[in-house]
Amino acid sequence: MGISAPRVRQIVEREQARQQRAAELVQAAALPEQPNILHLPPRLRAMMARACDKQDFKPQDILDLHYTPAMFMTRLPGFCRRDWRDLDAWLRAAGLSLERPLGTASWQRGRSCLDGLEDTKQRNPESAGSFRRHIG
Numbered sequence: 001m002g003i004s005a006p007r008v009r010q011i012v013e014r015e016q017a018r019q020q021r022a023a024e025l026v027q028a029a030a031l032p033e034q035p036n037i038l039h040l041p042p043r044l045r046a047m048m049a050r051a052c053d054k055q056d057f058k059p060q061d062i063l064d065l066h067y068t069p070a071m072f073m074t075r076l077p078g079f080c081r082r083d084w085r086d087l088d089a090w091l092r093a094a095g096l097s098l099e100r101p102l103g104t105a106s107w108q109r110g111r112s113c114l115d116g117l118e119d120t121k122q123r124n125p126e127s128a129g130s131f132r133r134h135i136g
Helices: 005-030 042-052 059-063 069-075 081-093 104-109 125-135
Strands: none
Touching: 042 059, 042 081, 059 081, 069 081
């Protein structure tokens, strides 16, 4: 039993993509402008180019979008947490950072913003009791 032709093609294409990405990173390191768009993965670079409406975008162009992490996910199909981490690291390398609204840290951990909130009965027992008096 050997490896099928489609599987061999997949392996070869994946290896070519890895070599192309390694060459891009070498080229990115050699450019005077740091960081540059070649530091971003090709898929994320394409998404950001569409969002900024230009192929040669800068870190400031990303900030000018005024997007939150949730907005990136809803406005850019396929944008995920890995993309957010790559984009955030790229912006930090430029000395910039996206403002993180309340709840973003929990979004990055994959938890709900409601995690850790206390039950209303524990926070304000009088109001919970008064509610029961009104309905009962």
